Amino acid sequence: MSRAAYDVAIVGAGIVGAACANECARHGMRVVLIDQDSAGGGATNAAMGHIVVMDDSEAQFSLTRYSQQLWQELKPQLPDDVEYEQCGTIWVAADEDEMQAVRRKHAYYSRDGVPVEVLDSESLRRLEPNLRNGLAGGLLVPEDAVLYPPCAARFLMERARAAGTTLSFGVQVSRMGNGCVRLSDGTEFSAPVIVNAAGAASPMLTPGIEVKKRKGHLVITDRYPGLVRHQLVELGYLKSAHSVISDSVAFNVQPRRTGQVLIGSSRQFGAENNEVDHQILARMVQRASHYMPALAHTSAIRVWTGFRAATPDKLPLIGPWPEDSTLYLATGHEGLGITTSLATARLLVAQITGGTTEIPVEPYLPARTGSMEHLHA
Amino acid sequence: MPEQITLMVNGRSVSVARGATVAIAVTVAGMHCRNSVTGEPRGPLCGMGICFECRVEIDGALHQRSCQILCASGMNVRTNEQGNYKTI
Numbered sequence: 001m002s003r004a005a006y007d008v009a010i011v012g013a014g015i016v017g018a019a020c021a022n023e024c025a026r027h028g029m030r031v032v033l034i035d036q037d038s039a040g041g042g043a044t045n046a047a048m049g050h051i052v053v054m055d056d057s058e059a060q061f062s063l064t065r066y067s068q069q070l071w072q073e074l075k076p077q078l079p080d081d082v083e084y085e086q087c088g089t090i091w092v093a094a095d096e097d098e099m100q101a102v103r104r105k106h107a108y109y110s111r112d113g114v115p116v117e118v119l120d121s122e123s124l125r126r127l128e129p130n131l132r133n134g135l136a137g138g139l140l141v142p143e144d145a146v147l148y149p150p151c152a153a154r155f156l157m158e159r160a161r162a163a164g165t166t167l168s169f170g171v172q173v174s175r176m177g178n179g180c181v182r183l184s185d186g187t188e189f190s191a192p193v194i195v196n197a198a199g200a201a202s203p204m205l206t207p208g209i210e211v212k213k214r215k216g217h218l219v220i221t222d223r224y225p226g227l228v229r230h231q232l233v234e235l236g237y238l239k240s241a242h243s244v245i246s247d248s249v250a251f252n253v254q255p256r257r258t259g260q261v262l263i264g265s266s267r268q269f270g271a272e273n274n275e276v277d278h279q280i281l282a283r284m285v286q287r288a289s290h291y292m293p294a295l296a297h298t299s300a301i302r303v304w305t306g307f308r309a310a311t312p313d314k315l316p317l318i319g320p321w322p323e324d325s326t327l328y329l330a331t332g333h334e335g336l337g338i339t340t341s342l343a344t345a346r347l348l349v350a351q352i353t354g355g356t357t358e359i360p361v362e363p364y365l366p367a368r369t370g371s372m373e374h375l376h377a
Numbered sequence: 378m379p380e381q382i383t384l385m386v387n388g389r390s391v392s393v394a395r396g397a398t399v400a401i402a403v404t405v406a407g408m409h410c411r412n413s414v415t416g417e418p419r420g421p422l423c424g425m426g427i428c429f430e431c432r433v434e435i436d437g438a439l440h441q442r443s444c445q446i447l448c449a450s451g452m453n454v455r456t457n458e459q460g461n462y463k464t465i
Contacts, residue, residue: 222440258414299440 006030006166008352009181009191011173011205013037014044015149015341016330017197018156023345025163027353032189033157033165034181036172040153042199043337046306048218048254048262049152050231051145051339052089055108056314059363063315064336065114066359067343068143074342081151083257089144089231090119090128092251092291093136098235102139109141116141130227130294138235146231146254149338156341173198176205179326193352195328196321200307202331209317209366211332214310215271217281218264222299225259234291249284251291263288263295265335267308274305310334318344318364319351328352329366384452399443399454400424400431408456410443 008024010017013035021033035041051071055061071084078084093099102118109116117140124131124138161167172184176196181189196202200213234251247268254262266284271277281303289296311317311332321327330348333340347364350357362368379394386406393402400421403410409418410431421431426445434455435441443454 224439297438 006032006189006191008032008193008195009034009176009189010195010197010330011035011176011181012042012195012197012199012202012331013039013153013157013167013169014042014197014199014337015040015153015156016199016333016337016344017195018153018160019341019345020195020197020330020348021160021165022156022163023349024352025160025165027349029352031160031165032168032181032191033160034168034173034183034189036170038169039157040150042201043306043308044149044153044199046216046218046304047149047335047338048252048264049147049149049338050089050254051147052231052336053109053114053141053144054336054339055105057363059315060336061108061112062359063340063343063364065112066346067340068145070342070346071145071147071339072143078147079151079155081148082155083148083151084145085147085255085257086143086145087230087255088140088142089233090124091139091141092124092131092232092234093138094234094236095136099136101235102137105139109139114141115143128229128232130292131232132291132293135291140230144231146256147338148256152338173205177324177327192326193328194326195330195348197330199309199331199333199337202309202329206321206327206329208323209321209329209331210311211309211317212269212311213272214308214334215266215268215274215277215305216264216308216335217266217276217284217303217305218262219281219285219300219303220256221261221263221295222301223259224261224298227259227294227298228253228255228261228292230255232291234287247280249280249287251287253288253292253295260301261295261298263300269310274307276303276305308334309337313368316340316344316364317366318347319361319366322367382448382450384448384450384454386454387456393448395448397448399433399435399441399446399448399452402448402454403431403433403443403456410456412457 007029009032011034024031053064093102119138174184203211231254249266252264266280317329317332381392383392391406409420411419419430421444422428424444431443432440433443
């Protein structure tokens with residue numbers, strides 16, 4: 001058995017764990033970053049990579065906006081392979097009901113200084129000529145961006161390593177608690193602070209936390225430059241993504257720098273295996289071609305699945321876990337882990353060091369979960 | 378002598394025997410099918426629709442496997458994809 005002393009031991013080298021390691025190291029802490037696979041092995045590598053401001057709740061809005069601004073600050077330092085492109089999001093409104101949602105969203109975002117533009121049917125068509133005829137309009141959020149998550153996670157991890165972080169990859173974590181992370185080969189890492197950033201696997205390491213797996217499918221096409229120009233999300237997504245009981249699909253497509261198009265999205269609870277579910281895949285692709293008929297004539301070159309780490313109130317768990325004074329959580333980011341990774345790291349480190357934060361930490365504290373058990377359907 | 382049909386490859390008129398695949402027309406035109414993402418020339422390798430190396434644009438549709446599609450009169454074939462990477 002080997003022992004090593006660190007200031008902080010972080011379990012999970014997805015984009016959240018990598019961002020936390022980098023932030024801790026930047027604050028002079030001795031960090032070990034631990035993952036049973038390699039960097040970004042879970043939801044990070046499976047994700048679309050959409051940097052998006054979302055307004056499901058005040059707290060979600062604050063966190064996503066703050067984190068989007070941190071990505072903008074980091075942008076000049078990002079290597080080319082991170083493929084950060086500020087292509088903007090268009091929330092697509094199918095009918096007049098959804099146009100009302102566009103106007104509500106416009107008012108909400110504008111109030112907090114987020115640039116937004118309401119698009120009528122014609123301007124939507126001009127910006128995205130391959131969308132079907134007859135859509136009512138949309139909301140353009142020009143500061144939203146896309147990136148390639150595996151390389152973004154690797155960039156943050158390499159920065160952490162350059163600042164002295166130790167990496168421990170490839171050996172399973174058998175348990176963590178009381179200032180110690182124990183691996184299946186007997187290795188132990190002791191630290192006064194240990195962080196569970198294991199995403200969908202986090203409840204296995206910390207029983208009792210309110211995180212459930214939510215399966216998703218993605219398709220990537222061959223190269224069709226110009227077919228899609230912005231990240232396009234149907235406003236109906238807000239309805240389907242909110243349902244915590246039934247499987248849902250929504251039109252959500254993303255242009256990649258290569259001209260490839262990522263096609264999403266699906267949400268399933270209770271689906272434990274990672275195999276492609278052809279029924280839900282068919283629904284997802286049909287939904288996409290319903291909005292963008294040209295997609296039906298493209299070649300898909302790969303389909304895969306991943307597991308989001310979902311919480312009942314759609315907010316991540318960031319901060320101390322009340323049942324173990326050494327244990328902090330940085331998990332439960334569901335579909336917003338890429339966006340909110342940088343803000344998560346800032347909020348976590350402030351709580352570890354007793355520093356101040358740009359936004360209030362309370363909405364994301366794990367201690368809130370005692371009162372939200374009833375939210376899980 | 379088999380019936381000849383005429384189609385366009387990169388704007389040039391090419392005649393081939395009826396029954397010829399688009400890959401043959403591209404070869405007759407003295408072109409290759411596509412460039413790899415690193416700019417290397419590509420053409421039919423497997424000849425049976427598996428390798429995707431022979432993709433061309435046919436009548437505006439990208440990524441068509443030229444080894445699997447028969448030439449048709451008046452077809453418009455382009456080997457230089459309008460990609461953001463190097464084209465021939």
